[in-house]
Amino acid sequence: MSKSKSSKSEDEYFAKEDAEKKKRLEQQIKEETAEKRREELKEICYLKCPKCAGDLNEILFRGVKIDKCADCNGVWLDDGELTKLAGSEEGNIVRDFLGMFKK
Numbered sequence: 001m002s003k004s005k006s007s008k009s010e011d012e013y014f015a016k017e018d019a020e021k022k023k024r025l026e027q028q029i030k031e032e033t034a035e036k037r038r039e040e041l042k043e044i045c046y047l048k049c050p051k052c053a054g055d056l057n058e059i060l061f062r063g064v065k066i067d068k069c070a071d072c073n074g075v076w077l078d079d080g081e082l083t084k085l086a087g088s089e090e091g092n093i094v095r096d097f098l099g100m101f102k103k
């Protein structure tokens with residue numbers, strides 16, 4: 001009977017399955033950990049200055065809400081806010097500058 005041969009290939013099959021399962025699990029844990037870390041950071045960093053971790057205050061400037069740091073006076077703009085501030089006139093230097101970063 002060729003039982004030993006078939007059980008050997010079965011062992012190999014299951015060993016391979018196990019290794020792949022383990023690899024998938026490790027990858028999943030890695031992704032979940034990264035996601036969890038990101039969520040934690042997001043909570044800590046919310047309305048904090050990315051430069052000095054000071055408190056950000058929302059101020060209204062020319063009709064656009066911008067975030068200003070109470071400590072270092074840095075100003076942070078959300079997507080689209082700089083475009084709004086730049087206005088729409090042709091040849092505007094800020095608009096030309098923004099055009100460089102268009103995805």
Ligand SMILES: [Zn+2]
Nearest residue numbers: 049052069072
């Ligand atoms: Zn700051």
